[in-house]
Each structure stands twice: as C-alpha cells, then as structure tokens.
Amino acid sequence: MRKKRKITIKDVAKKAGVGVGTVSRVINNNPHVKAQTKEHVLKVIQELGYLPNPHARRLSSGHTKIVTTIFPQMVGEFHQLLLSGIDSELEKEGYTSFVYPLYSENRYNFVRESSDFVLGTDGLIVDALNVDQLLLQFIPKNMPVVSVEYESEMYDSVLVDNYYGGMLAGDYLANFDEEIYIITHKKEGQLESTVFEERVNGFIESIERKGRKVTQIFEIQLDWLQAFNTAKIIFSNSKKCAIFAATDYFAFPVLEYARVVGLEPNKDFHLCGFDNLTLSDILNITTIKQPIVEMGSIAGQILLRKILGYVRKPQTIVLKPELILRKT
Template sequence: MAKARRKYQRVTIKDVAEYAQVGVGTVSRVLNNSPHVDETTRERVLEAIKNLGYMPNPHARRLSTGSSQLVTVITPEMKGDFYQILMSSIDEVLVKYGYSSLLYPLYNEKKFEALKKSSDILLSTDGLIVDGVNVDSVMSHILNPQTPVICLEQDSDKYDSIMVDNYYGGVLVGDYFADLDMDIFVVTHRKSHELESTVFDERLEGFQESLEKKGRSIDKIYYVPLDWESTFEVARRIFFRFKRCAIFTTTDYLAVPIIEVARTMQLDVGKDVRVCGFDDLPIAQVLEITTVRQPIAEMGYLAAESLIKRINKKIKDKPKKYILKPELVVRNT
C-alpha cells in the first residue's frame, strides 16, 4: 500500500507518523534535529522516512515554522577543488546551526533564466550565499529584499561581501617573477559574460602592474577556456619556441597541464621552466607547485557564520566588507 501511494501521490508528514506509529509532532522534531527525541524513536522515524521516500516540503515548513532551515549557495561554473573546499567549510558551519545547503551552479545563461523564472529556489530559502556573481547588478531584481544575502568574491553595496585581495595576490607573483631572467607568460581565463567571476582579471592586473614597476613586462598573455585540453595546446605552443620561461597561471587548475607538457618535453620544471599558480588547491600541494594561497576554507566559514547572524538578526547594521589576504607559497616549480 505504501509503495502504491508513494507512486501516485505525495507522501506527507502524517503518512510518516502513521508508518512509524508516532505523532506528527515527533516527526517534526526529528526533521528539525531536536534533542528531545529518544534514539529508538528517532531511528524508527528515520526508517519510515527512508521507506516511504518522504521529502520535506520547504514551503510548508516555512509556513509552519517561519523557517525552511535551508541556505542556497549560488556559484558560477565550477572547476577544480575550489568549490569542494568552499562548500565543505560552509556546510560545516550550517550543520552546526541545524541548516542544510542547496547548491545551484550557474553554468550558463539557461541556468540563470531558469533561476529567474522559478520562485521555488529563492522563496524557499532562509538565506543566500552567492559566489563570483555581481549580485547588485545581475541579481538584485530577482531577490526577495527580506532574504539575507552574503556575496563571495564580489563587492556589494547592498549585502555583506567577503573577498580575497586578488590584486595583491597578483602583485606577490609579479614581485617574485621580476627577478627571474626569463621570458614571462600568463595563461588565464577571460570573463566572457556577466555570470563569470572577475577574479582572474584582478590577479592579472596586480601581476602586470607589479612587473611594470620593476621595469619588466609580460611577453604574452594566453587566454583559454577553463579546461585542460586548451591549456595543453597553449603549453605545447609555448614550449615549442621557448625552452626557458616563467609562466603565471591565474589558477592552479591551469598550472597542472602546463607542468605536464613541460615534463613530457624533457624540460626541467623549477629550473628551465618556472610555473606559479593561484589558489593552493590540493593538487598544487601534491605536485609541489609554487602558488598563491588564498584562504578558501576561511572564506566559507566566514560566509556561513555571517549569514546565520543575519538570518537570526544578530547583525542589523549596514553591510560589512571583509577582505582576506593571500600569501605566496614557493615550492619546487
């Protein structure tokens, strides 16, 4: 009977209560992770939820409790381990306060159009963390003014913003490369639409201006999509002509294929070829890549803590701006 009902109609909290032989209030307390439920009863309710395939309705939950206990995280296209580290740190804080997260990646304009047309995602959340997208210019017209928002990697006049000083990170690499007696190249990604982050441009700007102050310049800038195939091709073109050079990649994700191509062409990485990335992702640590370390986990912790305070109205004053400093980590490359 339970299977037939699950197939043709939505399972309700009342169905779960009947199945577990408890009251509706008990099921609600389990869903809200209340400590006032004994472990045996909790396990019985969780088993009922699993067997019936029950999915909580965030709209109904918001109407009954005033809160969905849900935070939505909106990101641009995701590449590499950056977002895994960021989301893990955000979730660590949210779980502590009894919240769960919903990740909505804006891969392209279609995803953004779907977000604008669907009210479910924006209305059924207690708060938003938006990464890499300029909320003030791109999203302000579709947001509920009452919903707390935290902006990551983008400045905002309306909401709290948490940023890493990417320009300063580029300066650190420029200062380091200026003393190298080598041709200097940059492999980076150019922002092609409004949903993409500006961090790569900021890193490049700091790098370029640092070199110019020291009487050096970039010999060539290569713009690539955020994929390894394109970066492999660029690396082959560089090393076909230059056997001695220094390359700054504005993310570790692009440094990996460059180093691989250099090694397959029998170039000594760290001597003939110098490579510096940006982020200090786990792959950079494993391959001992020189890079700029940005505090990714700290950014996630701060974003989640700030959002919870806004949700609970513990912070009521004007928007705050947090700027975190990166650091250069010199390794074998």
C-alpha cells in the same frame, strides 16, 4: 480501489486521541510534552507511517533550514573546500546547503527568472559571480545573501585579495631573467566575477614596478587542453620563460607540457599558479594560496547571522593570500 489519501497530522491526532498541537510539539521535539504522551504519539506516528509535509511546515514556520549555494560550475576540489567551510558554520544551527551550479543557460534562467528559486530557501551564498546583476530581479530587501569571491555593492562580501595575490606572484617571477607570460581565464558573460582580471592586474603592477614587462597574455577557457596548447606556444617562442598561471588548473598542463618536451622547472623555466590545490602540492608547483575553507566559513557565519535576524549594513571582508614557494 481509491487513491490512498496522504495521512496528515490530523489523522495522527485523532488516532492518538490528542490535539494536532500536541502532535506538532512531538514531531518538533518541543520539551513541553509529557513523556508518556510523547511516547504514545510517536507510536501512532509509527503505525500510521506519518511523514510531516515540509511545505506546510515551511509555510507556517517561515523557514526551511536550508541555504542555496550558487557556483558558476562544479570544478571539484575548490568548490568542495568552500562548501565544507560553509557547512562548518551552518551546521551549528542545524542548517545545510544545496548546491546549484550555473553551467548552463537554462540554469542561469532559473535563478534570474524565478522568484520561487530565490525565495525557496532561507538564504543564498553566491560564488564568483556578479551577484548584483544576477539577482537583480527578485530580491526582497530582507533576503539574506552573501557574496564570495566577488565584491558586491549590495550584500556582504568575503573575498581574497586577488590583486595582492597577483602581486605576490609577480614579485616572485620577476626575480628571474626570463620572458614573462600570463595564462588567464577569459571572462565569458558579464555575470562572471573579475577575480582573474584582478590577479592579472596585480601581477602586471608588480612586474612593472620592478622595471620589467609582460611579454604576452593568453586568455583561454577553463580547459586543460587549451592550457596545454598555450604552453606549447609559449615554450616555442622562448625557452627561458616565467609563466604566471592565474589558476592552478592552468599550471598543471603547463608543467605537463614542459615534461613532455623535457624542460626542467626552476632551471629552464619558472611557473607560479594560483589556488594551492592538492595537485599543486603533489606536483610541487609554486602557487598562491587562498584560504578557501576560511572564506567559506566566514561566508556561512555572516549568512547565518542575517538569517537569524542580526541586521547590519553590508561589509566586505578581505582575506590575504600567500605565496607557497615550491619547486617551480
């Protein structure tokens, strides 16, 4: 019993009594095939159970119709929104995107040390990472890349004005005669983007312009419990406080802790998040809204253009965030 040889386009051509070119045209839905021929070839394909080899197609056609989207991690809602924005554009040209989250050392290495990885699909969208450093090694000049949430020096970038967003939060929280605290994400490794720094800097700028100052800044990891414990510290320092959570993910635990100890938002304290996730809406948290889906669709659009060959020098597109005033 010998190994079943994989059936190829040649087998189909022979059995159908046509040339391989014709079979190729059929599987690619090329309109220049007589309806009759096409039908027949299709039947033979069925009978033989023929499946085109994607690697061969990609080698000769030169494209994969796939884009890789690199995220620092998979946190859920934010990434799904961004991705659906990206999708909305890619779909127009029959493209789709794979996700590659970089939550581990090994995953970093794959991106940094394997050119196959980088060149394996038609383009790259990189979110919230120092893409210039990340892709230093293996980037041919013509590889389409778009950076999101990080201002690249080499590629098109689409960002939200995080500094301005921070200012919006500052303008809001400076209204209250309370001690001002910041809870932000501690940057780990130099490949992470600087969005959090920008938010914090904008916030501080606004606060100082108003002649106020920030009592304390807490830098923590992206972790529910750490934020919860930070809230504990803040509230034990001063009951009356205004807290800027540089991401909604930190605002939730803060609100949670406040509830546990019976503090009432908009009375005992104020809180402003960043991101405008669904949960902020439900929990009625004041926050800074980023146009996440729009950011994705712009990134997708730019990438698609580059893939299709519209060359142009890199630009940076900056979207404006807005304050969503709610009950905290």
